[in-house]
Amino acid sequence: MSSCCLNMPNMFPTLASEAFLSSRCIWVNGPVIVGAGPSGLAVGAGLKNQGVPFIILERANCIASLWQNRTYDRLKLHLPKQFCQLPNFPFPEDFPEYPTKYQFISYLESYTKHFDINPHFNETVQSANYNATFGLWRVKTIATGGPNPIGVEYICRWLVVATGENAEKVVPEFEGLQDFGGNVTHACDYKSGQSYSGERVLVVGCGNSGMEVSLDLCNHNANPSMVVRSSVHVLPREVLGKSTFELAVSMMKWLPLWLVDKILLILAHLILGNTEKYGLKRPRVGPLELKNNAGKTPVLDIGAFQKIRSGEIKIVPGIKKFSRGRVELVNGETLEIESVILATGYRSNVPSWLKENELFSSEGVPKNPFPNGWKGKGGLYAVGFTRRGLSGASLDAISVAHDIAKSWKEETKQKKKSMAARHRRCISHF
Ligand SMILES: Cc1cc2nc3c(=O)[nH]c(=O)nc-3n(C[C@H](O)[C@H](O)[C@H](O)COP(=O)(O)OP(=O)(O)OC[C@H]3O[C@@H](n4cnc5c(N)ncnc54)[C@H](O)[C@@H]3O)c2cc1C
Numbered sequence: 001m002s003s004c005c006l007n008m009p010n011m012f013p014t015l016a017s018e019a020f021l022s023s024r025c026i027w028v029n030g031p032v033i034v035g036a037g038p039s040g041l042a043v044g045a046g047l048k049n050q051g052v053p054f055i056i057l058e059r060a061n062c063i064a065s066l067w068q069n070r071t072y073d074r075l076k077l078h079l080p081k082q083f084c085q086l087p088n089f090p091f092p093e094d095f096p097e098y099p100t101k102y103q104f105i106s107y108l109e110s111y112t113k114h115f116d117i118n119p120h121f122n123e124t125v126q127s128a129n130y131n132a133t134f135g136l137w138r139v140k141t142i143a144t145g146g147p148n149p150i151g152v153e154y155i156c157r158w159l160v161v162a163t164g165e166n167a168e169k170v171v172p173e174f175e176g177l178q179d180f181g182g183n184v185t186h187a188c189d190y191k192s193g194q195s196y197s198g199e200r201v202l203v204v205g206c207g208n209s210g211m212e213v214s215l216d217l218c219n220h221n222a223n224p225s226m227v228v229r230s231s232v233h234v235l236p237r238e239v240l241g242k243s244t245f246e247l248a249v250s251m252m253k254w255l256p257l258w259l260v261d262k263i264l265l266i267l268a269h270l271i272l273g274n275t276e277k278y279g280l281k282r283p284r285v286g287p288l289e290l291k292n293n294a295g296k297t298p299v300l301d302i303g304a305f306q307k308i309r310s311g312e313i314k315i316v317p318g319i320k321k322f323s324r325g326r327v328e329l330v331n332g333e334t335l336e337i338e339s340v341i342l343a344t345g346y347r348s349n350v351p352s353w354l355k356e357n358e359l360f361s362s363e364g365v366p367k368n369p370f371p372n373g374w375k376g377k378g379g380l381y382a383v384g385f386t387r388r389g390l391s392g393a394s395l396d397a398i399s400v401a402h403d404i405a406k407s408w409k410e411e412t413k414q415k416k417k418s419m420a421a422r423h424r425r426c427i428s429h430f
């Protein structure tokens with residue numbers, strides 16, 4: 001058993017206004033992990049392997065909710081599979097180089113089963129506070145699985161933040177959007193272009209989501225115009241049949257980042273030609289440096305660029321304002337459109353619930369860059385905020401599980417020793 005219900009003394013007094021929800025208080029003999037995505041599952045697996053009990057709290061009703069509920073049908077991993085598997089459990093051998101999202105989800109389900117991980121679903125963490133006097137975290141949640149929502153409090157020594165870099169959608173404000181009258185959808189709710197057939201669609205944003213949604217719209221006979229308000233690095237997903245990402249990783253072992261960036265740009269030029277000719281201005285900073293410094297992922301092209309070249313995807317500049325059935329662009333051009341898809345990205349939600357400002361910045365990501373951002377003070381950990389996708393999450397998870405197991409074992413040994421001493425004293429009394 002990893003936890004037991006307690007009637008905690010007034011160590012953490014509950015405010016009267018919160019009392020109606022705070023019906024349960026649970027002591028956890030081990031860490032609380034927030035989030036059952038790949039990061040949280042990988043930490044859980046590492047802890048299981050070392051015999052450390054834990055609980056995982058997940059707001060959705062399933063594991064990997066980003067992949068199951070908030071991605072489009074045609075999505076495939078865009079990095080080769082060896083960069084996407086989690087620790088201690090390889091992908092099945094028959095998986096293709098770029099697994100589909102359904103294959104990835106089924107892998108994560110097998111992973112969860114293999115390590116016997118049982119997250120608490122439908123439980124959203126509302127706040128987490130550290131009490132330095134007692135060296136304990138107090139994690140408050142709302143559980144919505146039953147007939148009525150209930151408040152639960154967990155008390156623990158270790159807290160693992162695994163809520164991801166993509167926890168919430170970014171929805172920018174645009175003048176006149178309320179008068180537009182058509183369909184407005186964020187990319188996280190877009191499933192397929194089927195329902196857009198024959199429509200003129202404005203896709204806002206040109207990251208991997210904007211590019212792939214635009215491509216999917218083309219494949220379903222819709223007419224996408226994609227907004228490129230600033231700049232973007234488009235790289236071919238493969239160079240002479242070899243993954244560009246893998247090539248970059250190999251080169252990084254021998255060459256400085258700036259040189260790898262130069263080589264990537266030369267290769268991109270040889271394969272794609274001058275992307276600027278089609279309205280895709282390149283940032284001044286190279287693709288890997290930009291990913292490292294600003295977290296902006298380069299586009300790994302899987303066919304959208306060809307559609308841009310052929311004019312099937314139209315590139316347009318930034319948005320000035322919307323009006324009924326129309327959008328006005330910053331260059332003065334007006335487009336008539338039926339729908340808008342906001343491929344405008346995601347953000348962390350950590351600042352909304354974690355009461356801490358040493359490990360995490362106000363943007364909800366660790367202040368220290370990779371590989372030094374996974375450990376804070378007082379038993380606090382961050383997993384999956386490295387801007388390095390699944391491979392970064394796996395590296396974090398290994399470090400975190402190892403570190404927690406070490407201190408859990410020390411504390412457990414300590415507790416056993418003092419219990420044994422107390423036991424001996426009791427016996428000597430008789
Ligand atoms: C469309 C898309 C495609 C991607 N493709 C790739 C790829 O090919 N390769 C790659 O390496 N990376 C890819 N990524 C990056 C992606 O971040 C990782 O693949 C991965 O999902 C990160 O795992 P995570 O567990 O850190 O975060 P998530 O998968 O986002 O999981 C976090 C979990 O925390 C839960 N949660 C959030 N807030 C709370 C709360 N307050 N209380 C309880 N639970 C909470 C969420 O519901 C979620 O289930 C992609 C991202 C997107 C958006």
Ligand SMILES: NC(=O)C1=CN([C@@H]2O[C@H](COP(=O)(O)OP(=O)(O)OC[C@H]3O[C@@H](n4cnc5c(N)ncnc54)[C@H](OP(=O)(O)O)[C@@H]3O)[C@@H](O)[C@H]2O)C=CC1
Pocket residue numbers: 075076077078079172187204205206207208209210212227229230231296297318319343344345346
């Ligand atoms: N196949 C795969 O594996 C896929 C992976 N992903 C990953 O998911 C993550 C998120 O990607 P994505 O959803 O594309 O988000 P990104 O953050 O990468 O891109 C957001 C885009 O929206 C633009 N934007 C934001 N606000 C506005 C605005 N007000 N007006 C105009 N444009 C705006 C940005 O422009 P600007 O740069 O000017 O700010 C940028 O082009 C990435 O890490 C990506 O690699 C996504 C899809 C597929």
Ligand SMILES: O=C(O)C(=O)Cc1c[nH]c2ccccc12
Pocket residue numbers: 078079245291297298300387388389390
């Ligand atoms: O897809 C993502 O969001 C990733 O973070 C994967 C990733 C990590 N490093 C990269 C460099 C170039 C392209 C994708 C990635």
